Amino acid sequence: MSTNLEAVINPLIAACEEGFLPDELYVLENPGVGDQFDDITSMMERVVIEYSGEDPDLSVTQLETETDFQGIVEHFREPIAQIQADGGTAAVDVTPGRKFMSAIAFQAGIQFKAEHVFYLYVSNNRFYGRLYPDVPRPVVELVDFQEVF
Structure with missing residues (x-):
């Protein structure tokens, strides 16, 4: 998970505005986000x-090290499989986090066939660090990479 509140919250708000309303949230708690973790998950x-x-429901995967690549993969594999087995709709957000975590999230979402692989594109960096309601809509686009491929 990112330590940047907006990077986590804004894609979630955008997905909710597009009609994707999760009943379960799966988040990674990696070393270095401890101070912000409770605030960010509470806001989610x-x-x-x-x-x-x-x-x-909030499910947390705690990583011992941020380079526990297999642990990150399993964080996505298991919930996607369970959600689909239960007849639900799985979504992966690749917006927040370190580049390698986003790369793993993207690959996992595509490979494990999550119904949505979201990325919130902000076209003007003047609006970085602002919460979604304060960002003009022409500047943001919620991309679903499952629709791109």
Whole structure:
């Protein structure tokens, strides 16, 4: 998970606005995000509650080291398989995090056939660091890479 609140929250808000309302949130807790982790996950839950009226389940994968590549892969593989087995819709957000984590998230979303692989594109860096409601809509686009491929 990123330590940047906006990088995590903004794609979630955009997905909710597009009608994707998760009832489960799966997040990585990697070394270095400890101070912001509770604030970010609390905000994630709040966003889902505001859009869906339901309190989502929160599942956390704790990594011993941020380079636990196999652990990161499993963080995506297992929930995607379980959600699909339960008849749900799985989505992976590749927006936040370190480049290698986003690369793994992207590959996992495509390879394990998540229904959505989201990336929030902000075309003007003047709006980096601002929450989604404060960013003009012509500047943001929620890309679903499952629709691109």
